[in-house]
Amino acid sequence: MSFDVAALRGQFPILGTLVHGLPLHYLDNGASAQTPRAVIDAVVSYETTARANAHRGVHALAEAATDLYEGARADVAAFLGGVPVEEIVFTGGCTAAINLVAHGLGASLKAGDEIVVSELEHHSNIVPWHMLAERAGATLRWLPVTDDGRIDVTALGTMVSARTRVIALAHVSNVTGAVLDVAAVVAAAKAVGAKVLLDGAQRAPHGPLDVAALGVDFYVLAGHKAYGPNGIGILWGRATELDRLPPFMGGGSMIGRVEKGRITYAPSPRRFEAGTPPIGPAVGLGAACRWMSGLDWDAIHDHEMGLVQRLLDGLPDIPGCRLVGPAGLQGRFPVVSLTLDSVHPHDTAQILDSFGVAVRAGHHCAQPLMDRFDIAGTTRISLAPYNDSGDIDAALLGLREAVRRFA
Amino acid sequence: MSFDVAALRGQFPILGTLVHGLPLHYLDNGASAQTPRAVIDAVVSYETTARANAHRGVHALAEAATDLYEGARADVAAFLGGVPVEEIVFTGGCTAAINLVAHGLGASLKAGDEIVVSELEHHSNIVPWHMLAERAGATLRWLPVTDDGRIDVTALGTMVSARTRVIALAHVSNVTGAVLDVAAVVAAAKAVGAKVLLDGAQRAPHGPLDVAALGVDFYVLAGHKAYGPNGIGILWGRATELDRLPPFMGGGSMIGRVEKGRITYAPSPRRFEAGTPPIGPAVGLGAACRWMSGLDWDAIHDHEMGLVQRLLDGLPDIPGCRLVGPAGLQGRFPVVSLTLDSVHPHDTAQILDSFGVAVRAGHHCAQPLMDRFDIAGTTRISLAPYNDSGDIDAALLGLREAVRRFA
Amino acid sequence: MSQALYQDRIVALAKAKLGAGKLANPTAIGERDNPLCGDRVRMEIALGPDGRIAELAHKVRGCALCEASASALSARAVGRDAAGIATLRAEMDGVITGTSDGEGDFAAFAPLRDHKSRRDCVTLPFEALRAALAG
């Protein structure tokens, strides 16, 4: 394998920190990934050499800031498959991006219309649609989840109808790691003229995408989960779809002209970027996209899946451990959830922490999925390219200790 | 004067950059202020020692990230006069904060209700209210602006009525620098039970505040104008007001419980912070607030006003130069707008740039104010504590050259 | 080291499930969720004519810290009125924030002073009981 994980780890300053005097094993990447030196440097360089408001000034710093901001847009567009830059909207986060679309599509929603989500969605891909449905008198339809934690696309036939306006689904589950059968969803949507939004928060950190080829209408992702800074997210939308969408927030830069009693709005993407944008965070995310685009993702995929296999191989040795999600490597990304019969997930995560192992425990902002499996929560191990076999072994050791402690 | 401007300048790495080979004279602080080393260090330290999702994990990094994020909230609360931390909402920016309030108050607005703004508002404090008024069938009432660029509070009597629900005004104008007579506004609002929102984007960069003592209900500010990072803003609201406000965006962390068909929401401020918050930017803004709180603002105020005087003293020597705003130092902050009879503002700013002087030119996202004065735009010189007499002299030199060039 | 959190006393308290169960005739019920983790505590009480807790039973869906806290609270709650429970709450707050040591089993929660994110797990049973006492 050509992939040198030690060299990659060297690019992440935080991976050298000690936790309770022990080496850090960061396996909470699904919550927030770590950020490489290249991203930090890009942001610091912006702050110390080019900081100014973008699109609003003619002076040298303003020109530099605008170039960096628009350059970041181009970097994101390239990462998403070379889409036109006008199709990239910078938002405050993945959640803000979904709210933007829900608000915009809401303008044309009528009572009785239907919105399809799934039982495994993150709250960020549920609550905005729920709020919209309440406002518009529309109905949420819930695609069921299979026993191995996948969205059950065989139910599309009964869930999707002529009343369906939007289908909003996670590309990859933040709990089970299962990847969606996008083609089935797009086919069902096309048949009835519904729009498709994919929540790519957990997909984007695992390599470049071709969002246009997926056939969907909107794609969203979170900067901080894709090795970028906090406070930045991306909405990609087909130009034809974005052009139809009314603005979300009002403010500076998103207007055509403001007169008393009459306001016109700018074309997209500017129409959706009200106020001073998160320039520094955008510059950081641009750097993260460049960084991701430079990696050998075939090798990384093998590496990540090798670690998942190592983890799955170790779980049978842990008494009372159950997997929540696909049992094998097929159709999954490196996010693995489990429960221990005798230990609450938060206690599990706390004991893992005492081994320097950082994982997430709880409902993962996916309470309907917890209800589906009738559990309070899971312990989740989520990987990034910089994880190594030592991380997995430390996690397995901690899990065994958790069970022993509460035996 | 005890204030040592050279020492202060030393804390800002960017002030050492050369622009076109000349020293930078950054006088575009109203658009975006520069950021001190202390803020950059705080953000880099977060990214390299404590990066994780806040409020969602039990591991050591998650605890550290949560502490930093909530610590930043306490720093902001202290800067705003020691208000309760629960009254501080982190948003994606000043614009997002105003949209949040407009959306929330909109839920209870009825047709025929009135919203009072002024002719000098920034688009960010116009467009959200305009959108709300359109949605609710409410009406915007426009407080007029005096010839010297102040909101005419003598018109409150005719503009504010029993139908007024909200009065939303700039604490300090981003064009004229005029400061609002807040007491008059609060008295008029109280008399009819209207809520008052102050847009403090241009006030916050000039020293600590006591927002509760102002008597208003909501106060907003922008991180990047107050020496913090981009992508972060603050909404302060009285607990009683925030508690009444429905959520704006839906997503993770802002919920009580999510069940299919039934969602409850968290108490404020969490109800308003949907999704992963801009943790890094918040940490930076917290550091900026601590940094501001440590300065001698009496001395700085004298320093800033001395520079304004130096500028005002120099303007009569510039042929065709007119001030747009208060003629003296009374009731103003260090934001100075001017026009040149023979030179378009953008050309002025461009020529100033060739002297290393960064200023903003144009409508400043305040088109109704430009219409009020029947001008296309102004050239704006906006100060920060690190500006010095050399900056003012360079600006005056550039203005003279601009006039000469187009004479 | 967070492992100190799960010292034998805490694990034993959690397993003991003191007061777990249901009352035949509760006079008041209080329920509280922790929305961040989804944990939930239900407290049933029967008040005596003097306004003091005569009987108490709880149901916890939560972590070991939450279960241990419910046990420790149950062991000391009977015979107290709302003010008496508030005193216990203040004592526990002191223990988990590190300002006091606490009596009996409460002392076992001292390691929480180093684990801010878990303090709500400990206070959830107290919140549920307060809700029950409030009516």
Add this chain to the structure above:
Amino acid sequence: MSQALYQDRIVALAKAKLGAGKLANPTAIGERDNPLCGDRVRMEIALGPDGRIAELAHKVRGCALCEASASALSARAVGRDAAGIATLRAEMDGVITGTSDGEGDFAAFAPLRDHKSRRDCVTLPFEALRAALAG
């Protein structure tokens, strides 16, 4: 150095205001705003029977670059149809992005290659004229 932007030719072109004014009988009018700066250009044209511009007049509320551009465009627009104007636009785009030199007065706009933020000032009159030609 941005001062090169305002070389004598640009200032002279701006002051010349070639083609400024109104037509008695325009056959088409195009108006375009730059929302970022609030500048505005209005182009009036009279088309001949051959679809070529017979007369042209403009009103600019804009900066010197915008005025200079309107002058330079006016000087070369008459006698051209939509395709001919598109050719001029391509020439100007080449000048301001640095890919070609441009003929006559157009060459004066070369310093724009270093001032991306001002390019829209130069293209605004072209946009207004395109709008007029589009109907």
